[in-house]
Amino acid sequence: MRKRIMFTLLALLFWWNGAEAQSFDDYFIDKTLRVDYLFNGDASKQVISLDELVSLPGWAGRRHALDRLPLEGNGDITMVDKASGKVIYRTSFSSLFQEWLGEKEAQLLTRGFENTFLLPYPKYPAIVTVRLKDVRHQPCAVLKHEVNPEDILIHQRGTSQITPHRYLLQNGASDACIDIAILAEGYTSDEMKLFYKDAQDACEAIFSHEPFKRLKHKFNVVAVESVSQDSGVSIPRKNEWKNTAVSSHFDTFYSDRYLTTRSVKAMHNWLAGIPYEHIIILANTDTYGGGGIYNAYLLTTAHHAMFKPVVVHEFGHSFGGLADEYAYDEAPSPLYPYEVEPWEPNITTLVDFGSKWKDLVPEGIPVPTPVETDPAKIYTKVGVYEGAGYTKKGIYRPTTECRMKINEAPCFCPVCERALERLIRFYTE
Structure with missing residues (x-):
């Protein structure tokens, strides 16, 4: 009798969940x-x-x-x-x-x-x-x-005059994969061969990092020929203004290396008719800079020596909603009040540390955790290291170094990697 009752309850539970599930x-x-x-x-x-x-x-x-x-x-x-x-x-x-x-x-x-x-x-x-x-x-x-x-x-839109494009990675239909579009910025029609090479380099850089590497089969990547009238991108501090596909420029908020665009509709018009969810924009310049905005876009320079680590870092922002883990100011950032727990998964004010990576911190680890000096552990030893979110005090990061902190890091830290994997699986499973 008890088994029959349990079976009936389970059957009702499955029926209720099925009835509530939205198709x-x-x-x-x-x-x-x-x-x-x-x-x-x-x-x-x-x-x-x-x-x-x-x-x-x-x-x-x-x-x-x-x-x-x-x-x-x-x-x-x-x-x-x-x-x-x-x-x-x-x-x-x-x-x-x-x-x-x-x-x-x-x-x-x-x-x-x-x-x-x-x-x-x-x-x-x-x-x-x-x-x-x-x-x-x-x-x-x-x-x-x-x-x-x-x-x-x-x-x-998107039913005619679709921008020429080429798939760099195609693992399945859009309903089963995450679709990433890579746009050209500051590439003329004569420079599209160079753009496709740069787009391939960006793709390979991202998928050389975990968890993207082991979950590569869950992604499609398409490179899109958004042609610019001029070669290169605008650098206002040098009085250089270019006519480009999405009108990007350095010196956003008067910060030399902050490269963004406010021509968001133009960006999406280039992509009309092509399946996409996340946007990477490659700028045809060797000037250092970039920017990434969660669920908006990332923009980075394709010909600087740090292009590959930067495009991965910025993808951590735009795709993964990860915060910057570096710090340069003693005063609290206006973006991260000490009394509020940041929503980004890889930094904390300790207001609600239980919602972050507390479960990954070994028992007895001091807070703040002393900076790790062992080269074998600086990217992997999880603790509560002070300095993140642009602020040296009161905001904490998971490891001594990480792709979200320095360009020299070869990987995301375990906390960032877990957060990225959770997001990939949320979109695809």
Whole structure:
């Protein structure tokens, strides 16, 4: 009798889980809804505006765990079925706009930044809510708007004039793999052979690192010929301005090596009609620099001696949501208040260390952990090392050295590697 009762309870449990599980086909069709926003404001007030809705053929994103966030991020998007009120999709992101809010300029003027996100295309009317959060993880700007999938003003792209492209890695259909697109920036039509070589080098650099190496079969990588009028990229401090595919430039926020673009819509227009989820942009220059923004893009220079380690580091940001582990300032960073636990998985203020890598720290390890000097252990001995998130005191990293700290590191530390693997499996399993 007891066995029969247990069997019945298990059967009911499986039935309940199956009844609650959301099927992609229940709410979505195999298309992408590209949502273009403008994030506007200054340090005191932020506003989100809807710019444009775009329809793209095919959906390259996940088709499971649709109502879960991959990471917390600095903002999130929630799509709700209008008729039932059911959450049918969620995703998270960070933005250059939110980073700018910590700059002095944000105290003096108002700016607007383009931001574009990819959502599965709903079958029925849906309500989309996008939120920006401040450094204490509290919502600071919210926009809610309705999406009618039959709206005739949803701009259709990607059905003609698709940018020439070539697959560097193709392991399966988009519904089973993570699709990465590599864009050319500052390469003229005569330099596309060089671009494909650089894209191949970037691909090989990323997949020489764990966990990407052992999970390589879960990725597709496509190189896209986004042609620039001029060769090279803009360097404002040298009064060098170029006409390029996505209008990138160094000196972002007046930092010499910070290379970004605010022409986000142009970037996504180049990719219309090509399956993609994550974006790598290679700049045709030997000037050192780069930047990576979680669930937005990474940009890095292809001809500097440190190109390969930098592209991997920046991919840790844009794909994995990993934080910088280096520190250069005694004062706390405006991005990481001491009283708040950062959402990034590889740094901590110890406010909620249990949610980070506490389970990987051997019993008896002191906090802060003394810097490891044994070359065999500096990348692997997990502890609580002080100095991370641009701040020398009060913020901690997992190991003495890591790919997220120095270019010379040959690998991600065990904490970063675990975080990356969890994310890969979240998207594909």
